[in-house]
Amino acid sequence: MLDNLIWGYVYPNESEIQWSILIVLYPYITGLVAGAFIASSLYHVFGKNEIKPVARFALLTALSFLLVAMLPLLVHLGRPERGIEIMFTPHLTSAMSGFGYIFSFYLIIVVLEIWLSFREDIVKKALSSHGWKELLYSSLALFSFDISEKALHDDEKFARKLAIIGIPSAAFLHGYVGFIFGGIKANPWWSTPLMPIIFLMSAIVSGIALLILLYIAAMKIRKHAIDHKCLQSLAHYLWIFLILDVTLELLEIISMKYASREDIDIINRLLSDKIGFTFWGVQLTLGILIPFILLLMVNFIKKRDTLKMIMISISCIFVVIGVFAMRWNVVIGGQEISKSLVGTLTYVPVFFSQEGVLPAIIIFMLPFIILRVVTAILPPWKDMEEETQKLK
Amino acid sequence: MDISRREFTKIGCKIIIGATAGTTIVESLITNSIAAENSPVKGGYNWEEHFWGYVVDTRKCIGCGRCANACKLENHVPFDEEVYRTWIERYRVKKTSLETREEEVVIDSPDGGIEGFVDDIPAEEIKKAFFVPKICNHCDNPPCVQVCPVGATYTTKDGVVLVDYEYCIGCRYCIQGCPYGARYFNTEKGTADKCTWCYHRITKGLLPACVQACPTGARKFGDMLDKDSEVNKIIDEERINLLKPDLGTKPKVFYIGLDREVK
Incomplete structure (x- = not known):
């Protein structure tokens, strides 16, 4: 059976794929975090008021995904109990060693940002509720109940400063994930200086698309009308970042093909055979080309908000799938070519195993559950529902 | 069994001397081995x-x-x-x-x-x-040592690249980083090996x-x-x-x- 999965000559130690679907999930989840955060800072930093209805919801989304971002890595380790050593004794020449710190720093920023933007709500709740709820919200408010105009104004100023730090750190968090792959000179499919920025662009794209989908879903569940101005504005940003994303992705392929170095034969085989469908079909056509056209049409169609909403939703579903395919093509694709440059392997996902599809599905469900809990404690719905109608 | 007082004393003395000498020897061996661990010369081998x-x-x-x-x-x-x-x-x-x-x-x-x-x-x-x-x-200039996030793989003074099996977290980054396919995952230890x-x-x-x-x-x-x-x-x-x-x-x-x- 093994022989059918291997073509050409691969080094004997390469018969097993080392990084499985969990490692595909890891950049996917961190990407969603970075994207959702950057979407929220469109309002918090750049003052795009049309994004306001989802700005705080985007922060909660970022937090929910951030809390599980570490999990796929940890589950994948051969010795998970030693994982913490990355924090205690980081080996600084390793691109991976900074992960714990960058992750923690970013977590602090996101939590602070959420606290500041929800503080007024928290204090009001603490003052108006009784029993354990009062205790919960009072402790969330850190027993500081000053919501005078001046205090709120200071909050806002500080939140804005934080968001300004937040953008480069979100970019760093994910660009850095790209560098984990881009810095591996042994692998011709990974080793490119474009990798961090490609990761970042696709992260923003996937984060905005997820945010749009979650927003539409939340409004449908809460039976509330959608703020089409906000939706179309998000879709517009999605479209712009899609263009940046596809430019970089194509630039990488084009320069590889044009330079035609020693590794071009194996790269060509990878692109035509191993990941041919997931790359050209899912990542580029389904994930970028079709959403690009749909979103372009959204820009031109006048009125007909429901139709636009359907088109935007379809685009976002495709984008989210396409970016997952992109992570897959990088992580799995890079391991499906042998470092001998004259052979390929095939990754066959297993369902039930420590590194199988099942734990991946479970891990990917977690952020949605966390988001449900977080939004129950800190409801962001007011922002979305202020100006729109309750549907009957 | 009849033992005369003289014989009893003899055996007793032997036991006491033996025990004292024994612990001294064991102790000195331990001290030596600790000293050896701290000096570059181990069992006559100096890696420099x-x-x-x-x-x-x-x-x-x-x-x-x-x-x-x-x-x-x-x-x-x-x-x-x-x-x-x-x-x-x-x-x-x-x-x-x-x-x-x-x-x-x-x-x-x-x-x-x-x-x-x-x-x-x-x-x-x-x-x-x-x-x-x-x-x-x-x-x-080993890429595997460069990419190890915890420093569990290292180069010895005498130029050998080794893995500390007690420290490796099993992330397999080094396996990805080696251009020669020389590393593998030791499923028993849960660490990289080479x-x-x-x-x-x-x-x-x-x-x-x-x-x-x-x-x-x-x-x-x-x-x-x-x-x-x-x-x-x-x-x-x-x-x-x-x-x-x-x-x-x-x-x-x-x-x-x-x-x-x-x-």
């Missing part, structure tokens, strides 16, 4: 006095597989798993018509070459063929198992700090090559007769 190098003469390899077999035996590398600290590759360049000029090269390494090789291509179809033994290059150039042997003045087992002298091992070592002579006199020199890893396995097809 050596810098190891390895030479592969591909012209001499006959593909018998004894080296790969000896390695697995010596280092308890599982025989039933596709993991190797050293292996032998066979390259066969097929004859083609002069017009096409395109070469077809068949490369294989069945079971790392442990069981030798089977002639599955008729000799008349082959233009040239050769074996290439492969092993960790113990690079001077060739040590038989560090437990070379620090006792023995040769690595693969070098010892080679019947033709295709594998040579020696001290590059020793002017007269065979390895140094070969490096000085022969035309040698390295694997993937363009990656800047600075391998310390030097090849004689390396064909352009070898990756």
Whole structure:
């Protein structure tokens, strides 16, 4: 059976794929975090008021995904109990060693940002509720109940400063994930200086698309009308970042093909055979080309908000799938070519195993559950529902 | 049993003397071993006095597989798993018509070459063929050490790249980082694993198992700090090559007769 999965000559130690679907999930989840955060800072930093209805919801989304971002890595380790050593004794020449710190720093920023933007709500709740709820919200408010105009104004100023730090750190968090792959000179499919920025662009794209989908879903569940101005504005940003994303992705392929170095034969085989469908079909056509056209049409169609909403939703579903395919093509694709440059392997996902599809599905469900809990404690719905109608 | 007072005293004294002497000896042994751990000289071996190098003469390899077999035996590398600290590759360049000029090269390494090789291509179809033994290059600029997030893999003073199995977290980044496919995942330990150039042997003045087992002298091992070592002579006199020199890893396995097809 093994022989059918291997073509050409691969080094004997390469018969097993080392990084499985969990490692595909890891950049996917961190990407969603970075994207959702950057979407929220469109309002918090750049003052795009049309994004306001989802700005705080985007922060909660970022937090929910951030809390599980570490999990796929940890589950994948051969010795998970030693994982913490990355924090205690980081080996600084390793691109991976900074992960714990960058992750923690970013977590602090996101939590602070959420606290500041929800503080007024928290204090009001603490003052108006009784029993354990009062205790919960009072402790969330850190027993500081000053919501005078001046205090709120200071909050806002500080939140804005934080968001300004937040953008480069979100970019760093994910660009850095790209560098984990881009810095591996042994692998011709990974080793490119474009990798961090490609990761970042696709992260923003996937984060905005997820945010749009979650927003539409939340409004449908809460039976509330959608703020089409906000939706179309998000879709517009999605479209712009899609263009940046596809430019970089194509630039990488084009320069590889044009330079035609020693590794071009194996790269060509990878692109035509191993990941041919997931790359050209899912990542580029389904994930970028079709959403690009749909979103372009959204820009031109006048009125007909429901139709636009359907088109935007379809685009976002495709984008989210396409970016997952992109992570897959990088992580799995890079391991499906042998470092001998004259052979390929095939990754066959297993369902039930420590590194199988099942734990991946479970891990990917977690952020949605966390988001449900977080939004129950800190409801962001007011922002979305202020100006729109309750549907009957 | 009758024991006179005299005899009893004698036995008693012996026990007391024995016990005192015994603990003193054990204690001094412990002190010595602690001292040895802290000094660069361990059991007479000073790692600052050596810098190891390895030479592969591909012209001499006959593909018998004894080296790969000896390695697995010596280092308890599982025989039933596709993991190797050293292996032998066979390259066969097929004859083609002069017009096409395109070469077809068949490369294989069945079971790392442990069981030798089977002639599955008729000799008349082959233009040239050769074996290439492969092993960790113990690079001077090792990408595996660079990428280890906790510093569990390191280079010793005498130039050997090792893994600390008590410290490795099993993230497998080093396996991805090695351009030569020399590392593998040890499923039993849950850590990365690799060739040590038989560090437990070379620090006792023995040769690595693969070098010892080679019947033709295709594998040579020696001290590059020793002017007269065979390895140094070969490096000085022969035309040698390295694997993937363009990656800047600075391998310390030097090849004689390396064909352009070898990756």
